[in-house]
Amino acid sequence: MKHASLHAALKTASALAIIAGLAVLALPNYWVFLITAVFIVGVALQSLGLVTGRTGMISLCQMSFAGVGAWVTGYLNVAEFPGGLVVWVLVGGLAAVPVGVVIGLPALRLRGINLAIVTLGFAAAFDTVLATITFPGQTSFTQVARPAPFESDKGYFLFIMLVYGLIAVALEFVNRSRLGASWLAVRHSERAAAAHGVSIAHAKLSAFAISAFIAGISGGLLAGYLGTLVAENFNMMQSLVLFAVATMVGAHFTLGAIAGGLMITLFPELLRRVGLPQDVGNVFFAVGAVQALSSGETMSETWGRLGSKLLPRRAGKTSAKPPPPLAAPSVHAQGLALEVNGLTVRYGNVIALDKVSLAVPARTVVGLIGPNGAGKSTTVDAIAGFLPRYEGSIKLAGRPLEGLSATARAKAGIRRTWQTTRIAPELTVGEYMRLAAAGIKPGEIEAVLEWFDCPSPETVIATVDAGTRRLIDVAGVVAARPPVLLLDEPAAGQSYAEALKLGERIAAVPEKFGSAVLLIEHDMDLVRRACSAITVFDFGRLIAQGTPQAALGSAIVQKAYMGIEPEERVA
């Protein structure tokens, strides 16, 4: 995967170098000056792409963050702070970080719309403040000094390209890291991300902090570009336009950020030349954004899709050498891996679970079965920490879990899957595996995928069918090798033959990976094949417990689960 990041980073860097070289050699000064703005806006768009495109949080104050960076840059310029523009821009970016974190705080537990309102409110507030305090040097017309080797317009263009390239390359690496995958996971499903041990607060705040930093840098760069700034450069309308354009083009893609920069910068120029009023551009951006939102596909994705149709697909590299064997099983504590005692869960007046107890010994597979509504998934939710309150005790290897968040429980070693797949479709299989199993080695990823018959690590999840995604779900949590695995109907959506095979795999998990498994399943053949003990629930009560034969054979289970009356059985 390091390899893929490096590959993408090199591609981006060389493409930018070619554009920079061509522009400086071939274009007249005026156009070079204009294109410089494209990449400054591109930096701002990348910052918005990170927080809105990747993490799915609507930010309507990105230009305010840029304004913070620009103001600090202007201040340091007037104060003749040592180090020149490079240092000032960096400090400006850093100054935007705490602002971004404060704005991000209200989004930690509430989603989407609230953040949009906070950010719009901040943009309005920042407008008033900026109009009052004005930019340092604005009244005395003090120009922000450019760094010595890049003073000319062409020189400054190269400087901007350099910064843009650095940010783009850094983002290629971050986006392919576990942090980048956790942003996509949070956007897709916060529950699923927490179940992988991702701290939602950390993921959201880091996205906001990095985004504010990059936006702050874009503001500082703009200060060096224009020399003097006015509050209008960063007002709320600019932020809204940036949002519309980012939504339209998909600013979290490298191509999208540049295309968006081109539109914002060159569209007014184009309109001016054909004699149309320049604000027509904003109407176009608004329509484009609504179109992208309704089709669920940004321009970058459309171009990517059409491009991949036109270009012949390179044959997937089939590695000649077989994947390495699975690593030795993890060693977890002996005794009871998971112990649930007197668990009671109420939803209002409904008692979903009534003093149920169950135990999963280390390195065994225990089945949990029962008719619909028996409380099986509620049990999993309680164990994994997704219920606001429950009574009773849940212990992981003797250690009580009460008071721990879902993320903390996942980190402590309780991992779960969901009844429907919750993998962010933009991830590749390999990225998902690294999200699920932090710190896993590339060879181990291939080995686990091979063992479960999953697609290769480069495959994008969106191209994988639903049944296989369920399999990847299981492979991910198994690869994390936690002491306890909770599998919620892993065979739903699988064919009979696939389900049997999955059953064999699950039965072998304790031996191969060292984990204990609590398996919820309706497929009785799979349960018989995989489990060494079974617990049966009905209407929130425990009705039977024991070996598969004994539990499934008992009259009360036959009646509750199969609907067979005892006398029918005799007859």
Added chain:
Amino acid sequence: MNSLLASAVAGLSAGGAYAILGVCAVFTYRLVAVVNFTGAAIGAAGTFVMVTLYESGYPLAIGVPAGIAAGALVATWIGIVMTTWFAGASASTKAAVTAALLVGIIAVGLRLTGGQHPHSFPELVTGSAFRFAGVEVTRASLLTLAIAVVFTLVTEQFLARTRTGLQLRALSLRPMAAELIGIRVRLLALCVWAVVGAVTSFALMVIAPLRSPDFMSLSLLVVPALAAALIGAFTSFRAALIGGLMIGIIEGVASGLDTFSQYRGAIPFLVILAVLLWSQRGARWDEAR
């Protein structure tokens, strides 16, 4: 002390307008499940239709109803966009759509109204209603207050007691199920949009003379409006009503204090921040399965 009271009372008319806009935001969210960033822009469109007619010599008796109708029309148009392409979309996608539409509406609005070009805004209601502790209370502020209260109470009663109100509640909770039992979902949703457009247009007409009356400033009144709606957690009309009034009064008091007067535009933001930090004390998760 008296000057503080005077500035608080001065904030009352703005507060009344925020309250109407806030209640409309809750109305839109509860009934058609959209957090509407174009709320104030719709009203601005209606207001400017009225002003244009007034400037071309038509009497207010024609201008005001025409402006209200225009606001309703713009809102219905947004409703058509939302119901045609975003009926099944998530709340945050719909919010993103209205944010994008806001960009377009402001661009068109600024173009048609000549940007910052000054317009002569007629005062629909003039003069002072009464003096309270030596402070003039204007008729305009009483009118906005009255509209806000009446709209809140009528809406609450309408939703709780009429058959259409019941259908609207069904529509907002489960649009698909409502459609399946034969409720004319789209028609109802468009009616909601039209009502919102009409009410916000009238509210903005009343307070426009008190504001820097260009299209953009009026459109951006959506910020205090959404802050008020947040105080009502997008569910309670009464809390949004009180929240809007409070924001107006705090703004009024702040403009009376020299040190803060220039920063009063930041007040809605501080209110939003405080409300959100308070309301997220407990952990919440996205939908269960």
